[in-house]
Amino acid sequence: MKKTLLISVSLSFIYIFFQETNAAWYGNTAVSWTATDTAACASGDSKCKICPADGDTTGGTPTGYPRDTAVTQTAGSLTPTPTYNSAGLNSNSNVTTPAGFSAVATTGTMYCLKWDGQAPTNPTSLTLTNVKNSNATACNLVGGVYYCKTSSISLTYNWNAGTDAGGSGLGSYQTVFQRASDSAWIINPFFTTTSGNLSPTSLADGTYYTWVQSVDNAGNALVTFKKGPNVVIDTSAPTASNITNANSTNILANNAYPYSITVGNGGGSPITSISATSENSGNETATTSRTSSNGTLSFNWNIQNVDTYRQANGGRQYTLTVTQICDAAGNCWNGTKTYNHNVYANTTTASITPTIVSTPLTTGNIADGTTRNLSVTVKDQYGNAIIPATGINRTIDFNWGVTNSLFLNQYLRSGTKSVFVNRTTDTSNYLNRLDSSAWFNGETSTNGTYLYGFKFYTPTANQDSSYPVSDTSANFSIDSLSLRVNGDIGSSTTSILSSTIPAKFNPLYSTAITGELKDGGFIEGAQQASNIALIHNGTTTPTGLTTYIKFGGTTTTNYDLFYSKTGNPTTSVSEASALSTNFGAVTSPINTLFSLVGVPTSNINSYLSTHIAYTLDGHSITYNSDIIGKDNYFGTYSTTQIANQTGVKILGNVSSSSNAAISANQIPNDVKILGDTDKFVSKTSIVKNGFTFAKNVIGYIGSTTLTNIDSPSSTWTEVDNVIYLGAESGNALNKKYQLGNGSNIGISTKKTILVIGGNLYIKSNLYYSNSNGMLGIIVLKDKQGNGGNVYIDPSVTNIVGSIFAEKSVISYDGTNELDGTTPVNTLKNQLHIYGNVFSENTIGGSRKTTPECPYYVPAASCTTKEQAQKYDLNYLRRYYLIDASLIGGAAGVKVPASNGKVIGGGTCSNTTGACTGGNTSFARNITNTNQSYSGNATLIEYNSRTQSSPPPLFTISN
Numbered sequence: 019m020k021k022t023l024l025i026s027v028s029l030s031f032i033y034i035f036f037q038e039t040n041a042a043w044y045g046n047t048a049v050s051w052t053a054t055d056t057a058a059c060a061s062g063d064s065k066c067k068i069c070p071a072d073g074d075t076t077g078g079t080p081t082g083y084p085r086d087t088a089v090t091q092t093a094g095s096l097t098p099t100p101t102y103n104s105a106g107l108n109s110n111s112n113v114t115t116p117a118g119f120s121a122v123a124t125t126g127t128m129y130c131l132k133w134d135g136q137a138p139t140n141p142t143s144l145t146l147t148n149v150k151n152s153n154a155t156a157c158n159l160v161g162g163v164y165y166c167k168t169s170s171i172s173l174t175y176n177w178n179a180g181t182d183a184g185g186s187g188l189g190s191y192q193t194v195f196q197r198a199s200d201s202a203w204i205i206n207p208f209f210t211t212t213s214g215n216l217s218p219t220s221l222a223d224g225t226y227y228t229w230v231q232s233v234d235n236a237g238n239a240l241v242t243f244k245k246g247p248n249v250v251i252d253t254s255a256p257t258a259s260n261i262t263n264a265n266s267t268n269i270l271a272n273n274a275y276p277y278s279i280t281v282g283n284g285g286g287s288p289i290t291s292i293s294a295t296s297e298n299s300g301n302e303t304a305t306t307s308r309t310s311s312n313g314t315l316s317f318n319w320n321i322q323n324v325d326t327y328r329q330a331n332g333g334r335q336y337t338l339t340v341t342q343i344c345d346a347a348g349n350c351w352n353g354t355k356t357y358n359h360n361v362y363a364n365t366t367t368a369s370i371t372p373t374i375v376s377t378p379l380t381t382g383n384i385a386d387g388t389t390r391n392l393s394v395t396v397k398d399q400y401g402n403a404i405i406p407a408t409g410i411n412r413t414i415d416f417n418w419g420v421t422n423s424l425f426l427n428q429y430l431r432s433g434t435k436s437v438f439v440n441r442t443t444d445t446s447n448y449l450n451r452l453d454s455s456a457w458f459n460g461e462t463s464t465n466g467t468y469l470y471g472f473k474f475y476t477p478t479a480n481q482d483s484s485y486p487v488s489d490t491s492a493n494f495s496i497d498s499l500s501l502r503v504n505g506d507i508g509s510s511t512t513s514i515l516s517s518t519i520p521a522k523f524n525p526l527y528s529t530a531i532t533g534e535l536k537d538g539g540f541i542e543g544a545q546q547a548s549n550i551a552l553i554h555n556g557t558t559t560p561t562g563l564t565t566y567i568k569f570g571g572t573t574t575t576n577y578d579l580f581y582s583k584t585g586n587p588t589t590s591v592s593e594a595s596a597l598s599t600n601f602g603a604v605t606s607p608i609n610t611l612f613s614l615v616g617v618p619t620s621n622i623n624s625y626l627s628t629h630i631a632y633t634l635d636g637h638s639i640t641y642n643s644d645i646i647g648k649d650n651y652f653g654t655y656s657t658t659q660i661a662n663q664t665g666v667k668i669l670g671n672v673s674s675s676s677n678a679a680i681s682a683n684q685i686p687n688d689v690k691i692l693g694d695t696d697k698f699v700s701k702t703s704i705v706k707n708g709f710t711f712a713k714n715v716i717g718y719i720g721s722t723t724l725t726n727i728d729s730p731s732s733t734w735t736e737v738d739n740v741i742y743l744g745a746e747s748g749n750a751l752n753k754k755y756q757l758g759n760g761s762n763i764g765i766s767t768k769k770t771i772l773v774i775g776g777n778l779y780i781k782s783n784l785y786y787s788n789s790n791g792m793l794g795i796i797v798l799k800d801k802q803g804n805g806g807n808v809y810i811d812p813s814v815t816n817i818v819g820s821i822f823a824e825k826s827v828i829s830y831d832g833t834n835e836l837d838g839t840t841p842v843n844t845l846k847n848q849l850h851i852y853g854n855v856f857s858e859n860t861i862g863g864s865r866k867t868t869p870e871c872p873y874y875v876p877a878a879s880c881t882t883k884e885q886a887q888k889y890d891l892n893y894l895r896r897y898y899l900i901d902a903s904l905i906g907g908a909a910g911v912k913v914p915a916s917n918g919k920v921i922g923g924g925t926c927s928n929t930t931g932a933c934t935g936g937n938t939s940f941a942r943n944i945t946n947t948n949q950s951y952s953g954n955a956t957l958i959e960y961n962s963r964t965q966s967s968p969p970p971l972f973t974i975s976n
Contacts, residue, residue, distance in 0.1 A: 134236035136184030141177035141191070141212070144230045144246030148215075149173040157249070158290075158346050164249045165287045165346040170219040171251070173228075177212050177244065180232030187235050194229035194243065197222075208233070221251045223286065252286040255349035260284050261340060263357050268333070268410050270364040270508050271400050273299075274318035279340070279357075281313045287346035289313035294340045299323040305339075315340075321361045322400035332407020333360040360409050363402035363466075365508035370404065370501060372396050372514035378472075379496075382482050384556035385474040385523040387635045389440070389448075395467040396501055396514065403466025404503065412505035415459040416468065419498035420452050423491050428476045428641035429597065429629050429651075436639070437494055437521075440471035448473055457502075475634060476641045477525040485528050485555070487650050488642035494521040526556045529565060529628040529643040533607075536646060540579075540612040540624055550628060550644075551605040560632035560639070566597040567608075571624035571647065571655075579626060580611045587611040597629055597640070623647070623655040704822045704856065707971040708772055708798050709746065717742040717774060723756040725782075727793075728767050739767065740970050744774040746800055753805070758782020760813065762937065765791040770970040775800030779809040779830055783816045783923065785940045793819030793853075794969030803874075808857070809835070810894070815923045816850050816940040820964050820972050823857040826872055826889050838864070838884025838893065845896040846918035851958045852941035864890040895955040899947060902928035912947040920944035920952060 149157045149164045150172050157166035164173075175193050182188045194206040195218050204218045204226070218226075228246035233239045260282040269275060277296075281289045292315040295305040299320040308317050324334045338357045344350040378390035394416065396404040406414055424436045438448040442461045448471065451458075461468050477485070479492045499515040533548030540546075552565055569579040569591035580587040587609045592598045601608075610626070625647030631640040642651040718735040727741060735742045743755045753776040757763070764787030771778065771794070778797050786792070799806040808823040809830030821827065829836040829845055836845065863870035864886035871880035871889050880886055887893035897918050903909040907928025919925055922936030922943030931947040942959065944952050951957050964972070 132185060134184035134186040134234065134238060136182075137238040137240045138182035138184070138188055138232040138234045139180045140232050140240055140242065140244045141180050141230055142244070143178055144228060144244045145176045146228060146247050146249075147174045147176055149249065155348070158348055159247075160288065160290065160346040162247055163346075164247060165348070166249060166251055167253055167347040167349055169221045169251060169253060170217070171221065171249070172215065172217045173249070175209075175214050175216060175228065175230060175246065177230045177246075179212055182232070182234045182238075184234060184236065184238060186238070188232060189235040189237075190233050192231045192233060192239070194227075194231075195249075196227040196229060198225040198227055198248075223251050223253055225250050250287055250347065252345065252347035252349060254284075254286055256281060256284060256286070256289060256343045256345050256351050258340065258343070258351060258353060258355040260343075261355060265357075265359065266507070267358070268360050268362065268507050269321065269336075270366065270369075271322050271324050271361055271398055271402055272364065273320050273322040273400065275321050276316070277319040277338070278314060278316040279338075280315075281343050283313065283345060287349070289343060290346050291342070291344045292340065293342040294338055296339075297337045300326075302327045302334075302336075308338075321359070322402075324361055324363050324400075324402040329360075329409075331360065331409030332405060332412060333362040333409045335359070336361050362407050362410055362412065362508065363404045364398040364400065365404055365412075365503040365505075365510050367510050367512045369399045370396060370510070370512050370514065371399055372501070374499070374515065374519070376496070376519045379521045380519060382522050382524055383474070384526055384558070385436075385477045386526045386556045386558035387473045387475050387637075388558070389471045389473055392470045392472060392496075392519075393467055394470070394499070394514070397466050403463070404501070405463045405466055406460075407505065410506040410508070412503060412508070413459070414461045414463070414468075415457055415502040415504065416461060417455065417457050417498070417500040417502065418452055418496065419455045419500075421493055421495045421497055422453055424474070424476050424478065424494050426475060426637050426639050428489055428492055430640075431489075431491070431652075434637075436475040436637075438473040438475075440473075442468050442470070446471075472521075473635075474521065474523040475637055475639050476523075478521055478523045480520055480522050481524045482522075485524050486530070486644040488525070488645075489652050490650055491652060492641070494523075495519060496521075524555055525630070525641065525643065526554070526558060526560070526634075527563065527630045527632070527643075528553050528555060529630065531626070531628065531644045531646055535610060535626065540647065546610050546612075547607065548610065549605070549607050550601060552603065552630075553605075558634065560634040563603045563632040564630070565601045565603060565643075566629040566631065567591055567599050567601045568597060568627045568629065569593055569624070570627070577612060577624060579624070582609050583607060585609070591626070597631070601628070625651075625655070627651050701824075701856070703973075704796060704971070705798060705824065707973070708774065708796050711737075711740060711772060711971060712742060712746050712774055715740075715742050717744045717772075719743070719745055719753065721753075723759055724771070725759060725761070725763060727757075727763070727769055727771070728765065738970060739769045741769065741771045742774075743772070743778075744776040744800070744805065746774055753777075754779050754809070756781055758784070762939075764939070765793050765818065768792040768967065768969055770794035770796060770972070772971065773797045773805060775802075776805040777807040777809055779811070779832070780814055780817060781811040781832070783814055783937070783940065784818050785816060785937070786818055787939065791818075792963060792967055792969045794822075794972050795819050796822045796971055798824045807835075810849070812836070812845050812847060812895075814849065815847050815919050815921055816852070816937070816942070818852045818941055818961070820854040820969055821851070821856065822972075823855075823859075825857070825874060826859045827855060827857045827891070827894065828888055829894055835888060838882070838887035840896075842896040843916040843918075845894075846914065846916040847895065848897045848914070848918065848921045848944070848952075848954070849895045849956045850921040850940075850942050851956070853959075853961045854964055855958055859889050859891045860886070861891050864893065891956060891958075897955040899953050902931070912953075914947075920947070921957065 146164060151157060151166050151168040152170040153168060157164045157171065180188060190208045190210050192206060192208050193214055193216060195204045195216055197204055205216055207214060207216065226249045228249065229243035231239055231243045262280045265277055281292055283289055289312065292310045294308045294315060296308055296319055298304040298306055299322050308315060321336050327334045329335060336359045340355040342350060342352050373395040375393045379392055383390055398404060406412055422435055422437055425431055425433055426436045427433045435453060437452060439451045440446060440448045441458050442463065477492065478494055479487055479490045481487065496515065496519040498513060500511055501514050502511045503509055530551040530553060531548060534546035535548040570593045579591045581589055581591055583606050625645055627645040628643045629640060630643055645651055648655055715735060715737050722733045724734065730736045744753065755773055755776055756779045758781045760782055762783045762785065764785055766787045767790060778795060784793065795808060797806055797808050806823060806825035808821055808827045810827065812829060812831060858872035858874065860870055864883045869880055869883050869886035871886050898915050899912040900915045901909065902911040902913045905928055907913060911928065911931045913926045913928050913931060914920060917925060920933050922940050924933035924936030924944065926933040926947055933945050933947065936943040936945065
């Protein structure tokens with residue numbers, strides 16, 4: 019006998035068992051024989067045919083045997099050792115007693131054996147049928163495994179036939195029902211057919227394997243079995259303790275919350291069904307049935323409604339109840355397992371839906387201190403109010419970002435702000451809270467609406483048009499509003515304001531100036547009859563109501579304003595910084611006299627303003643009202659209500675026409691002004707300042723190009739923010755100093771470039787890169803008359819600064835001064851000078867019958883208009899507009915000729931007239947040819963900062 023090792027491998031264990039197998043001899047055919055030692059057997063003689071050789075060698079020849087046939091003396095035995103009669107069995111040879119046989123005279127009986135050394139093949143399939151519990155109910159087939167719920171079962175093995183090529187033929191099939199936990203064979207019956215019924219009993223819970231094996235008639239079998247489906251015995255029902263619910267107790271509202279629970283099998287059969295009910299969103303007493311076909315119950319739970327059944331903790335409780343759990347073996351747990359979840363308003367940023375009712379602040383109310391409520395309602399996307407919730411430690415904060423330039427004293431724009439706010443947690447105390455940005459933390463609400471009471475005491479600039487705008491900076495706007503939700507879940511900070519909310523409050527009182535002042539402006543030397551009406555725009559009556567008037571301007575040392583309510587105006591209107599002229603508290607006529615008290619000036623900027631003061635709710639309130647001469651008290655001087663002077667042309671603040679006439683006529687002789695300055699700087703003062711500075715400093719006379727003039731450099735001399743190039747006498751020799759190399763130059767400091775005895779060539783666009791920038795350019799002749807000119811390259815479109823040229827401002831291409839013979843397209847670009855120009859240039863001198871040039875130009879060099887155009891500012895540039903249709907563009911669209919650049923450096927489309935590519939950092943940037951000044955070749959624009967913050971050396975010398 020021999021033992022064959024059989025190994026089975028499962029997912030979790032290695033199962034080892036032995037299958038016993040018989041020797042591979044078979045047959046035992048009885049044959050009688052006669053020894054004929056002396057005579058040969060005849061061919062075919064049966065007495066000589068002892069153990070016929072079948073020629074089968076497929077099984078191999080066994081060790082120690084020359085053939086695959088053998089003989090034994092005893093039937094069914096291999097003793098004595100079978101031998102083969104090699105002398106003549108199955109041949110014509112003499113037959114002798116086989117070796118090892120007992121001595122027999124001449125006859126005997128032997129038993130022929132045949133060798134089979136090849137095992138049969140196993141069936142290729144093993145299936146199970148009629149797998150039943152002991153109560154005859156069918157076991158459940160799940161995933162190829164049979165699950166049974168009783169400890170005794172019955173089942174039928176079914177397999178297909180194996181094959182045997184060893185010669186002995188198939189004998190039987192061994193079946194095995196094996197326990198997986200310890201590899202023990204529970205039963206292992208043999209069957210001669212291809213199916214068999216098994217009935218294992220007293221089975222412990224666990225997994226069992228099924229096997230089948232072929233066995234041939236020689237007892238051969240393979241070392242392996244064919245495996246069939248597993249059988250699991252599970253006699254215990256699942257329990258609710260196996261439920262795993264990973265969902266949070268606190269959840270945010272959701273119309274499709276991904277809810278899931280799982281049930282473990284506890285080591286038994288897998289879970290095949292879960293039954294539960296979930297509470298409905300619309301009705302807390304109604305439920306929805308939930309089922310699963312496996313161990314996980316997953317569904318999208320509509321838990322969006324919070325408000326309807328909100329509890330004191332700020333949330334609503336939703337309930338899931340598990341009622342049944344069944345496993346694959348058919349065991350079921352039935353009962354009640356409840357899970358409660360608290361659901362709160364969804365405060366994720368994407369869910370928040372704000373509603374802000376701001377109309378009480380924006381509909382043109384009166385600034386009379388009456389409470390105007392702004393409401394902020396915040397709900398989630400399902401309509402649930404977002405409120406504090408103790409269940410998750412939720413608190414509500416709001417951050418207000420505002421622009422607030424409203425003061426109780428709007429006249430001085432100082433002191434306490436005039437907007438008072440009452441928040442939800444206040445009790446009508448209206449603390450002054452909003453200035454620029456503020457957090458209001460821990461706000462309270464029961465319905466998601468948060469009320470904020472506002473009190474306004476001074477008017478805003480965006481008041482209704484029927485009221486005079488007293489201060490364009492008097493604004494209050496809510497620029498941003500953020501909701502911050504704090505808590506255990508749903509914490510977020512969300513901007514809930516989609517656009518700015520501008521408050522709009524009209525004045526409680528206003529004035530209206532009518533009559534001759536309104537219609538004609540100030541007329542010097544003549545009495546004017548007007549009226550100042552005091553208008554009550556609301557119903558609130560304050561105390562201490564007073565109207566003040568004030569006269570002011572940039573030339574009040576030269577002019578004065580007298581007034582009276584009746585009769586001749588004899589009282590001077592004060593220009594004190596504090597309001598002092600009390601005009602009363604009622605509507606009243608006013609007679610005025612605008613009078614010259616000093617030296618006439620070419621530019622008079624004057625105004626008459628009205629101001630209102632009173633006390634309301636304990637607050638002292640002052641603000642500005644109607645005004646003559648300006649668009650508002652803090653605004654710019656009017657271009658329509660201009661001042662006029664008897665016998666003298668008085669210009670508005672931005673006009674330069676009369677100044678042009680003064681400059682063209684060179685009256686007075688030492689004054690050259692372009693850009694409408696508010697005071698004259700004498701030529702002698704500038705020259706004196708320059709030479710006084712040069713006496714103590716040695717100028718740089720080498721060749722240099724100035725680029726970054728904000729920082730000192732070794733390539734020039736700089737002292738006290740003055741860059742000094744050249745020398746007082748002879749050394750400069752009319753040298754040309756260059757400012758820029760074509761790249762834009764930003765100026766962020768106050769600086770003056772002083773050139774003596776040379777010329778300054780501006781080859782780059784100049785601009786102020788910040789509010790501190792201020793440039794002065796002074797170019798003087800030396801004692802021999804060299805230099806004194808400012809050259810401007812044709813490529814330059816924008817220049818800033820106060821320019822003083824002792825001679826002239828001239829176009830220059832780097833080599834030559836350009837005059838009327840220069841091709842037009844060389845000077846095709848527009849030019850903007852933002853500041854002042856002091857020079858000996860003419861305006862229109864080349865257009866006179868006899869051309870005129872500056873005084874220093876020899877008569878022989880000023881005989882033709884082309885020569886005179888070098889000094890005529892009309893011809894500093896030759897830029898002009900043409901119809902775009904002339905160059906293939908759209909008819910009616912104006913574009914610069916020769917594709918010239920506009921102010922700012924942009925070029926313009928010949929289909930739309932839009933100009934692009936300009937630099938927005940420049941003082942002016944033309945963006946369309948339909949804009950003002952787009953048709954001017956050269957534009958010189960006054961910069962008022964040259965008066966308030968002049969560059970070095972540009973102060974008046976006494």
